[in-house]
Amino acid sequence: MSVTVINKNNFDAEVIASDRPVLLDFYATWCGPCRMLSPIVDKIAEEHPEIKVCKVNVDEEEALAMRFEVMSIPTLVVIKNGEVVNKSVGALPEARILAMFK
Amino acid sequence: MMEKIYDTIIIGGGPAGYTAALYAARAGLDTLIIEKFSAGGQMTQTQLIENYPGFSEGIDGFTLGDNMKKSAETFGAVTETAEVLSVDLLSTPKRITADNGDYFAKTVIIATGAEHKHLGIEHEDELIGRGVGYCAACDGMMYRKKTVAVVGGGNSAVSDALLLSRICEKVYVIHRRDSFRASKVYHEPMMKAENVEILWNSKVDELLFDRKLTGIKIADTQNGDTREIALDGLFISIGRTPESGLFEGQIELDANKYIVAEETTRTNIGGVFAAGDVRTKALRQIVTAAADGAVAAYFAEEYITENK
Numbered sequence: 001m002s003v004t005v006i007n008k009n010n011f012d013a014e015v016i017a018s019d020r021p022v023l024l025d026f027y028a029t030w031c032g033p034c035r036m037l038s039p040i041v042d043k044i045a046e047e048h049p050e051i052k053v054c055k056v057n058v059d060e061e062e063a064l065a066m067r068f069e070v071m072s073i074p075t076l077v078v079i080k081n082g083e084v085v086n087k088s089v090g091a092l093p094e095a096r097i098l099a100m101f102k
Numbered sequence: 103m104m105e106k107i108y109d110t111i112i113i114g115g116g117p118a119g120y121t122a123a124l125y126a127a128r129a130g131l132d133t134l135i136i137e138k139f140s141a142g143g144q145m146t147q148t149q150l151i152e153n154y155p156g157f158s159e160g161i162d163g164f165t166l167g168d169n170m171k172k173s174a175e176t177f178g179a180v181t182e183t184a185e186v187l188s189v190d191l192l193s194t195p196k197r198i199t200a201d202n203g204d205y206f207a208k209t210v211i212i213a214t215g216a217e218h219k220h221l222g223i224e225h226e227d228e229l230i231g232r233g234v235g236y237c238a239a240c241d242g243m244m245y246r247k248k249t250v251a252v253v254g255g256g257n258s259a260v261s262d263a264l265l266l267s268r269i270c271e272k273v274y275v276i277h278r279r280d281s282f283r284a285s286k287v288y289h290e291p292m293m294k295a296e297n298v299e300i301l302w303n304s305k306v307d308e309l310l311f312d313r314k315l316t317g318i319k320i321a322d323t324q325n326g327d328t329r330e331i332a333l334d335g336l337f338i339s340i341g342r343t344p345e346s347g348l349f350e351g352q353i354e355l356d357a358n359k360y361i362v363a364e365e366t367t368r369t370n371i372g373g374v375f376a377a378g379d380v381r382t383k384a385l386r387q388i389v390t391a392a393a394d395g396a397v398a399a400y401f402a403e404e405y406i407t408e409n410k
Contacts (some may be wrong), residue, residue, distance in 0.1 A: 009305050010212070014169070028243070030149060030243075031162040031240050032142065032145075032146030032147050032148070032149070032240070033146055033147060033240055034235070035140075035146065035164045036140045036141075036142060036146050037139065038140075039183075039184065040139065040140070043183075058244075059243075069232065069246050069313075069314065070231075070244075071231055071232055071233060071235075071241065071245065071335070072230065072231035072232075072235050072240070072241045073240060073241065073244075073321065074203065075231060078343065078359075088232030089230055090230075090231070091139050093138040093139065093183075093184070093185040093201065094103050095185060095201040095202075095386040096185075
């Protein structure tokens with residue numbers, strides 16, 4: 001599956017109303033660790049259809065970044081049934097990202 | 103079952119690892135790099151690298167790392183994205199256990215690098231990403247027009263403070279001594295910044311928070327006086343600690359946990375080499391890490407030839 005780009009307009013429909021658990025990747029284009037993490041997040045989207053993978057550009061979506069109290073990037077947030085169930089700051093290896101869903 | 107045995111497995115895909123891979127692959131060695139993220143290591147946290155030769159306009163760390171990876175892969179080196187969990191370096195062949203399986207090799211080049219040192223005070227870990235950070239280049243923009251502090255007195259602390267002074271309302275620099283270790287080229291521009299205030303002979307005693315960081319309590323290292331400072335962000339820049347935990351008990355480490363290896367990059371175990379920031383050395387730079395990588399590949403090849 002491909003990665004869904006999230007903005008304030010599609011957030012509710014794509015994330016809150018999702019019937020699959022969501023991985024939200026908060027990133028910026030100028031952030032090196034975010035760029036390191038990006039291919040890993042893409043790989044999860046490719047190999048795990050049971051997870052909905054979404055990305056939020058914090059420079060373009062400041063309100064969403066504030067709503068999730070993102071003060072450090074990359075930040076990964078796991079949302080199930082509209083609720084935040086896990087949050088992690090910094091780049092993580094694939095296995096540890098998947099463990100956030102358990 | 104017959105497992106594939108690589109000539110060399112390189113753990114870590116920073117400048118040391120990918121330079122080792124480039125030289126090993128060009129020498130005809132069957133080469134695997136195991137890296138937990140994508141290429142680059144610590145240098146991906148630097149937006150503009152101006153002290154790696156050959157780039158007169160500078161280059162960002164992520165791109166440099168990615169280019170090093172592509173160079174190595176052009177000559178046949180293969181990258182596996184996985185996290186190494188344990189190693190058996192004394193067996194023949196040497197075994198590397200990663201989160202996606204076991205790998206075997208005649209030689210191992212350790213290029214795991216280093217990571218940011220923590221202050222080691224209460225609540226530090228739980229406040230990471232909620233006001234406490236280690237990478238001003240990554241997180242500085244989140245503190246636009248806010249008040250932050252940098253802890254440390256070395257080159258990276260001073261360059262972080264300078265970077266933050268251009269973004270933030272106010273920047274405190276908290277340093278335990280009464281002078282900087284940082285070289286002049288770093289600290290002179292920072293001293294000129296009007297919104298930077300240096301708190302000499304000070305250390306962070308306590309983190310104050312209400313869900314996120316709200317301030318710190320600092321103590322004077324001379325007379326023990328304490329006071330509170332309201333802050334939105336605290337950047338900790340007090341040096342690095344080597345990523346050598348996996349090898350403890352098998353490889354000789356020094357008191358600071360760096361792998362003991364000389365300019366040959368040879369460790370106390372035959373066929374095991376340490377390159378880059380993880381090794382005992384005087385100067386930890388991208389260019390010295392890359393140099394180590396080339397040397398490690400050379401001695402790995404020699405070891406394979408001698409042990410045929």
